[in-house]
Amino acid sequence: MELTFKPGKPQELWSTGLQRLYMLWGAEERWKDIAIGALSDRAVPEEWRDFDYEVLHLAECDANAIIRAAGQVPFGAERRMVLVKGAEKWRERGASSDADTFAEKAAAIPATACVVLVASALEDEARRKTIISPKFDAAIKKVGATVACGQLQGEALTSWIVDECRLAGKAISPETAAVLVETAGSSLIRLGHELQKLTAFVGERPSVTAQDIQNLVSDLPEDTLFQTVDAVMRGDTDNALLLLSELHRHDPRPQAVAGKFLAILSRQVKLVWQARWLSEQRVSSSNVRNLSPQILELLPTEACITQVAFKAGAIFNMAKNWGFTRLTKAQELLLQCDMANKAGADNDDVVFGQDVVRNLQLLVILLTTNA
Numbered sequence: 001m002e003l004t005f006k007p008g009k010p011q012e013l014w015s016t017g018l019q020r021l022y023m024l025w026g027a028e029e030r031w032k033d034i035a036i037g038a039l040s041d042r043a044v045p046e047e048w049r050d051f052d053y054e055v056l057h058l059a060e061c062d063a064n065a066i067i068r069a070a071g072q073v074p075f076g077a078e079r080r081m082v083l084v085k086g087a088e089k090w091r092e093r094g095a096s097s098d099a100d101t102f103a104e105k106a107a108a109i110p111a112t113a114c115v116v117l118v119a120s121a122l123e124d125e126a127r128r129k130t131i132i133s134p135k136f137d138a139a140i141k142k143v144g145a146t147v148a149c150g151q152l153q154g155e156a157l158t159s160w161i162v163d164e165c166r167l168a169g170k171a172i173s174p175e176t177a178a179v180l181v182e183t184a185g186s187s188l189i190r191l192g193h194e195l196q197k198l199t200a201f202v203g204e205r206p207s208v209t210a211q212d213i214q215n216l217v218s219d220l221p222e223d224t225l226f227q228t229v230d231a232v233m234r235g236d237t238d239n240a241l242l243l244l245s246e247l248h249r250h251d252p253r254p255q256a257v258a259g260k261f262l263a264i265l266s267r268q269v270k271l272v273w274q275a276r277w278l279s280e281q282r283v284s285s286s287n288v289r290n291l292s293p294q295i296l297e298l299l300p301t302e303a304c305i306t307q308v309a310f311k312a313g314a315i316f317n318m319a320k321n322w323g324f325t326r327l328t329k330a331q332e333l334l335l336q337c338d339m340a341n342k343a344g345a346d347n348d349d350v351v352f353g354q355d356v357v358r359n360l361q362l363l364v365i366l367l368t369t370n371a
Contacts, residue, residue, distance in 0.1 A: 001145040005031045007160065010038035013147065018042060018079070020070075020109045021144030023087070023117045023137075027125040030188035031149035032118055036083060037310045043081040043114040046286045051075035058086040063102035070113040079114050087119040090132045099132050103139035115144075151186055161191060168199040169301050171207040179210045183217045193226060200263035200303065216260065224250070229265050233272065233318050237368040244364055254356035258341050261360060266334050267303045273327045274305040275312070275319035285312035330367055337363045 001019070005026075006012060013022070013035060022039065024032045044052045052074045056066060066084055074080040090099035109115055117140075119131065131137050131146060140146050152160055161177035172180075184194045194217050198208045201216050224246050231240035247257050278288070283295065288309045291299075299305065305312060322330075333351070337359050340352035351366075352359040 001141055002148070003145050004148045004150070005035055007031070007034075007152075010035060013039060013145070014042055018114055019144035020111060020113055021106060021115045021117070021140060023119070023131060023140045023144070023146045024149060025087075025119040025121075025125075025131045025146065026149035027121045027151045028149045028188055029121060030192060033189075034310045035147060035149065036116060036118065037313070039114065039116055040081055040083075041286045041289075043079045044077045046284045048074075048076040052077040052080045053083070054081070055083045055085065058084060058089045063098050063105065066102065066115065067105050067108060070109045070115050074112055079112055081114045081116065084115065084117045085120075087117040087132070088122060090136065091119075091122075096133065099136050103133075103136045106139045106143045109143060152188070153186065157181060157186060160188070161195065164192070164195050165199065165208060167307050168195065168303075170199050170202060170205075173207075176208060176210050176213070180213050180217065183213055196267060197260055197263055200267045201259065225260060225264060228261065229268050232265060232364055232367050233268055233322075235321065235368045237365060240364045240368055241361060244360060248357060254360075255341065258338075258356050258360055262334060262338050262341075266331075269327060269330050269334065270300065270303045271305050271308065271315050272319045272322050273324075274299060275315045276322060276324065276327065278305070279316060279319060285316040288312040333363055333366055 001016075003013065005024075013019075018039075022035075024035055026032070040049070040053065054069050056069060061084075066082065069082045070080070072080055089095050090102075131140070137146065151157075155174075158174045158177040158181065161180060162172055162174060165172040165177075180191065180194060180198075184190050194213075197216055198212055202208055202212055224243055228240055228243040228247060231243055244261070247261065248254065251257050275285070278291075278295070281295065283291065288305055291306065296306070305315065308315070337352050340354070340359055341356045352362060
């Protein structure tokens with residue numbers, strides 16, 4: 001079976017029933033992440049994922065190990081899901097025999113399993129005529145389904161940006177969306193990160209403008225920015241400070257770094273707050289996509305966790321280390337740091353001063369040490 005992933009319609013992955021085997025491939029990594037989240041929600045209830053959900057990396061295992069993992073009897077769920085990352089390794093000449101082994105044994109995957117193979121995109125991904133090899137591809141289609149995760153282009157891409165902005169409570173014109181594509185490229189993961197920054201940056205304004213893009217979207221490595229925020233939320237002081245220095249190295253404008261860093265960090269604190277509250281309401285991360293109207297009314301319209309439901313599992317895990325007292329303190333520190341960066345501070349009673357670089361370093365230390 002051959003499938004094409006369609007944004008907003010993940011249920012088509014199991015329209016004829018949940019398959020024993022899926023092969024996710026193509027140039028768009030975000031579609032793969034969303035497909036993995038949808039399949040895991042469908043295959044294994046969250047309460048059984050510690051037992052019936054296994055993640056393997058092809059760099060550390062082989063075809064036989066995957067087949068053995070799939071053959072284990074589920075502990076509590078009806079199915080056992082095995083996620084295999086790094087399947088693009090099978091494209092290498094030295095790994096072709098292992099790919100052939102998997103193709104030969106794929107039919108042995110039992111009905112109690114759901115194996116999801118994920119091949120990361122390579123430079124020639126859009127031009128590929130086969131996923132791995134003709135033999136391998138045919139075996140996958142016979143047992144389960146290949147799922148093409150192609151990149152959006154042209155009007156489809158700018159329409160996606162407009163829709164994502166609307167979901168975040170902001171407006172953006174197709175022309176401005178095209179400017180964003182020209183500036184940031186066509187990767188949905190990169191564009192998603194930029195939209196998170198932009199919607200946080202514009203504040204109370206109803207729309208994102210081309211000037212906002214010019215001010216905020218730069219050559220600053222986006223992965224480093226989000227890695228810095230993740231390190232702060234994990235409480236990893238040393239790594240967070242190291243990554244923060246890397247941000248300053250790539251962009252020598254302290255105010256520019258501060259604006260982007262504080263906007264994303266503030267948004268992440270709000271998302272973790274919501275996850276913590278939802279957990280106390282006995283709402284699991286897998287149910288974020290299907291919240292009751294009563295719960296939705298109590299969530300914010302901006303930076304709402306439902307807008308990043310595909311990341312809910314990671315946010316809920318992060319929330320386990322953040323109580324409401326600590327989250328309140330974090331929001332106070334973020335506000336104080338932002339005000340000091342913009343206006344300066346000379347009062348000895350104020351934590352932050354006039355040095356923006358020092359302010360960000362101090363903020364990281366205070367947040368990661370749970371002061």
